[in-house]
Amino acid sequence: MSQAFTKEMARNIFYGGTAFFFLLFVALTFDTHLELPKRDNRQVLDPSTELGQKIAQGKMLWEENNCLGCHTLLGEGAYYAPELGNVYVRFNNSKDAIKGFIKSRPADGVPGRRSMPQFNFSDEELDAIAEFLKYASGIDTADWPPNVQG
Amino acid sequence: MKYESQRVAMPYFVAAIVLFVAQILFGLIMGLQYVVGDFLFPEIPFNVARMVHTNTLIVWLLMGFMGAAYYLIPEECETELHSPKLALIMFWVFFVAAGLTVAGYLLVPYARLAEMTGNAIWPTMGREFLEQPTITKIGIVVVALAFLYNLGMTVLKGRKTVVSLVLMMGLIGLAVFFLFAFYNPTNLVKDKFWWWWTVHLWVEGVWELILGSILAFVLIKVTGVDREIIEKWLYIIIAMVLITGIIGTGHHYYWIGTPEYWQWWGSIFSALEPIPFFMMTVFAFNMVNKRRRNHPNKAATLWALGCAVMAFLGAGVWGFLHTLAPVNYYTHGTQITAAHGHLAFYGAYVMIVLAIISYAVPILRGREANGEKAQVIEMWSFWLMTVSMVFLTLFLTAAGILQVYLQRYSDTPLAFMATQDKIELFYWLRFLAGVIFLGGLVAYVYSFFVPGEKKASDMGPVEKRAADTDGSPAAASA
Ligand code: HEM
Ligand code: HEM
Ligand SMILES: [Fe+2]
Numbered sequence: 134m135s136q137a138f139t140k141e142m143a144r145n146i147f148y149g150g151t152a153f154f155f156l157l158f159v160a161l162t163f164d165t166h167l168e169l170p171k172r173d174n175r176q177v178l179d180p181s182t183e184l185g186q187k188i189a190q191g192k193m194l195w196e197e198n199n200c201l202g203c204h205t206l207l208g209e210g211a212y213y214a215p216e217l218g219n220v221y222v223r224f225n226n227s228k229d230a231i232k233g234f235i236k237s238r239p240a241d242g243v244p245g246r247r248s249m250p251q252f253n254f255s256d257e258e259l260d261a262i263a264e265f266l267k268y269a270s271g272i273d274t275a276d277w278p279p280n281v282q283g
Numbered sequence: 284m285k286y287e288s289q290r291v292a293m294p295y296f297v298a299a300i301v302l303f304v305a306q307i308l309f310g311l312i313m314g315l316q317y318v319v320g321d322f323l324f325p326e327i328p329f330n331v332a333r334m335v336h337t338n339t340l341i342v343w344l345l346m347g348f349m350g351a352a353y354y355l356i357p358e359e360c361e362t363e364l365h366s367p368k369l370a371l372i373m374f375w376v377f378f379v380a381a382g383l384t385v386a387g388y389l390l391v392p393y394a395r396l397a398e399m400t401g402n403a404i405w406p407t408m409g410r411e412f413l414e415q416p417t418i419t420k421i422g423i424v425v426v427a428l429a430f431l432y433n434l435g436m437t438v439l440k441g442r443k444t445v446v447s448l449v450l451m452m453g454l455i456g457l458a459v460f461f462l463f464a465f466y467n468p469t470n471l472v473k474d475k476f477w478w479w480w481t482v483h484l485w486v487e488g489v490w491e492l493i494l495g496s497i498l499a500f501v502l503i504k505v506t507g508v509d510r511e512i513i514e515k516w517l518y519i520i521i522a523m524v525l526i527t528g529i530i531g532t533g534h535h536y537y538w539i540g541t542p543e544y545w546q547w548w549g550s551i552f553s554a555l556e557p558i559p560f561f562m563m564t565v566f567a568f569n570m571v572n573k574r575r576r577n578h579p580n581k582a583a584t585l586w587a588l589g590c591a592v593m594a595f596l597g598a599g600v601w602g603f604l605h606t607l608a609p610v611n612y613y614t615h616g617t618q619i620t621a622a623h624g625h626l627a628f629y630g631a632y633v634m635i636v637l638a639i640i641s642y643a644v645p646i647l648r649g650r651e652a653n654g655e656k657a658q659v660i661e662m663w664s665f666w667l668m669t670v671s672m673v674f675l676t677l678f679l680t681a682a683g684i685l686q687v688y689l690q691r692y693s694d695t696p697l698a699f700m701a702t703q704d705k706i707e708l709f710y711w712l713r714f715l716a717g718v719i720f721l722g723g724l725v726a727y728v729y730s731f732f733v734p735g736e737k738k739a740s741d742m743g744p745v746e747k748r749a750a751d752t753d754g755s756p757a758a759a760s761a
Binding site: 138139140143144146147150151154155157158161162164165166168169172173174175178180188189192193195196197198199200201202203205206207208209210211212213214215216240241242243244245246247248250251252268269272273274275277278279280281282283 | 313316317319320321324325328329330331333334393394397398402403406408409410411414445467469470471472473475476511514515518519521522525526529530532533536537538539540541542543545546548612613615616617618620621690691692696697698699700702703
């Protein structure tokens with residue numbers, strides 16, 4: 134680089150640029166949180182309701198069984214098994230179909246095929262997970278995924 | 284080695300390589316599970332193998348960064364490390380915690396591990412890359428604080444250079460942004476939004492400061508180019524990193540329930556993120572061309588140049604490939620993502636850690652460079668690993684393009700599993716590339732056991748003259 138462009142100038146661009154764009158990012162973050170109530174389906178999350186508690190439990194079960202280690206949820210996670218952000222829609226808006234699927238996984242898997250483990254959830258836990266997935270499918274994701282297959 | 288306390292870097296480097304081997308073995312297990320679905324089922328389900336694969340990756344890179352810092356900071360600051368003892372204690376704390384966590388993943392079901400470690404009290408588990416039990420996360424914070432304290436005291440009492448300053452900023456940023464791992468609300472959109480403050484602001488933010496400073500250090504050492512020039516480059520590179528990369532976080536906010544204006548912010552700024560990677564490549568080649576010495580450690584120079592090129596390919600080119608919102612709409616969460624993740628992590632972070640190991644370990648073992656034979660084997664491992672990683676990436680990219688077409692783009696979309704069956708061939712090829720990668724890794728490990736060192740008499744006159752450069756004009760022309 135030419136001599137006219139000094140190290141001090143480069144340093145100032147670094148500090149100034151970083152500060153400016155970080156502050157801009159914080160401002161956008163702030164605005165995002167103002168906009169979120171319109172999109173994130175939070176009305177079902179109210180912890181004073183039974184439904185809200187169920188969804189919270191469902192999310193905890195989702196995490197404590199590391200479902201994201203095989204599946205994606207809104208496109209994030211692992212790519213070994215289907216997207217589940219829209220599974221409620223894919224299963225014809227049926228919680229029972231979701232519960233039935235999870236419940237019916239053979240403990241030893243399907244020979245030669247990718248298989249989902251049998252988690253031995255109670256009926257109450259199954260319901261919590263299904264409610265959580267139903268909640269996820271109600272988030273406004275700007276029309277993603279492109280079709281119901283996820 | 285100029286300062287006795289630089290020795291504490293050694294256990295960190297050894298542990299990094301051990302965990303690297305573990306990472307790759309579990310990668311291969313998963314690679315096979317992709318095509319032989321019931322392989323090791325239900326003993327090691329895919330999600331368990333994946334946690335081991337990604338978590339050992341992150342921990343060994345952190346080990347590598349820490350080793351690099353313990354080696355580099357005393358030399359840059361021209362003083363002994365504040366407390367070598369603290370550094371060694373923290374090494375064992377970190378290594379044992381990592382070992383216990385991996386053992387936990389493998390020996391008990393994940394839900395049981397969550398229960399045993401009290402996840403319900405402060406739930407942070409079960410999110411990608413952040414699967415560690417909450418107490419392990421707290422342990423990481425403790426280790427990071429002790430580490431930063433130790434280095435900070437060293438920097439304060441010694442010479443202050445741009446390289447050490449940038450490294451410190453990167454490491455402090457690493458610790459600060461990890462704190463978002465402790466925030467896990469029930470609201471899925473908020474959970475995801477803040478999760479990226481750790482993950483994206485790490486790999487496309489503060490980690491690039493660490494990458495830049497280690498690269499600058501190695502280049503100063505192997506080329507003997509004037510520090511002033513290298514430091515100017517370093518500043519301008521990291522300026523571009525943060526100017527583009529911070530708002531670039533928006534490329535993860537397209538489809539997770541966040542406002543749609545992120546499609547603009549994210550696309551525009553992340554499309555500029557390849558610039559600093561490109562500058563790194565130009566920088567590295569420029570410095571090597573302008574070198575004022577021929578360092579006997581050819582392997583280290585090769586890793587440094589390779590790192591700059593592959594980081595540009597993996598992060599810059601493969602990142603750009605799917606970063607514009609209209610493209611990402613189709614590729615989001617497919618094998619394209621996995622392809623990019625592999626080449627970017629390998630090119631940028633694996634290779635920079637291997638570069639500093641390659642430079643520092645011979646010196647820590649009392650020689651300026653390894654003997655001819657060891658270096659040749661190391662360079663073979665460079666080519667085996669790098670070329671096989673490029674092929675692994677190409678196969679995943681092919682799988683990804685087909686997946687997008689069959690499942691998301693065609694008029695008659697197939698279901699996920701039906702699509703997977705159709706692209707099986709590419710998963711077999713990916714597995715094959717992985718086996719060759721393992722071969723390269725075996726050669727790499729073997730190269731440490733090849734005896735012999737480069738004697739001073741083997742060096743040419745230019746090499747001898749500048750054998751101990753510090754990048755200052757006086758040292759090189761003396
Ligand atoms: C033998 C070589 C390797 C094989 C066979 C392999 C295989 C895999 C597989 C199957 C996955 C899971 C993909 C999914 O979720 O469906 C994965 C994830 C991952 N691997 Fe590897 N891997 C290998 C080497 C590496 C190396 C060397 C690195 C680091 C540079 C790496 C970094 C990662 C990362 C970051 C992820 C998460 C990717 C994402 O979430 O997009 N792997 N690997
Ligand atoms: C060394 C730097 C980088 C590393 C280590 C890296 C690694 C990764 C990884 C592991 C993921 C997958 C995350 C997940 O599991 O959900 C990812 C996603 C992504 N990366 Fe990077 N990346 C880097 C730089 C870049 C750059 C410079 C760009 C853009 C030019 C980029 C664009 C993207 C995009 C768009 C995604 C989201 C993919 C999706 O929608 O599924 N990355 N990156
Ligand atoms: Fe990113």
